[in-house]
Amino acid sequence: xxxxxxxxxxxxxxxxxxxxxxxxxxxxxxxxxxxxxxxxxxxxxxxxxxxxxxxxxxxxxxxxxxxxxxxxxxxxxxxxxxxxxxxxxxxxxxxxxxxxxxxx
Numbered sequence: 001x002x003x004x005x006x007x008x009x010x011x012x013x014x015x016x017x018x019x020x021x022x023x024x025x026x027x028x029x030x031x032x033x034x035x036x037x038x039x040x041x042x043x044x045x046x047x048x049x050x051x052x053x054x055x056x057x058x059x060x061x062x063x064x065x066x067x068x069x070x071x072x073x074x075x076x077x078x079x080x081x082x083x084x085x086x087x088x089x090x091x092x093x094x095x096x097x098x099x100x101x102x103x104x
Contacts, residue, residue, distance in 0.1 A: 040078065040081045040083060043074060043077060043078055043081070044078070044083075044097055046074055047071060047074040047075065047078060047097070050067045050068075050070045050071035050074060051067075051071050053067035053071075054067040054068035054071050078097060082099060082100050083097050083098065083099060083100060084097070084098060084099070084100040084101075085097055
């Protein structure tokens, strides 16, 4: 049996570290998906509430920033449920949430 060189050991450890890092990210994404509300309309209501607090709040109030952060999290959750905000070419005031169209 041939001895393993230090360089080979380091390479093996680096590969294991990368695989572990990717696995943890994948598992975290799976866990996040399990915590998504099953009812997109309820999520839409929460998004609208956080959006109005975000857009209507004072820029120097931490509650405004917290509302914006929560709204952004809700946005990602809605996208994960297959919802899209607006259509290409629309202005912000025209945009509404809707089920995403399937690409052909």
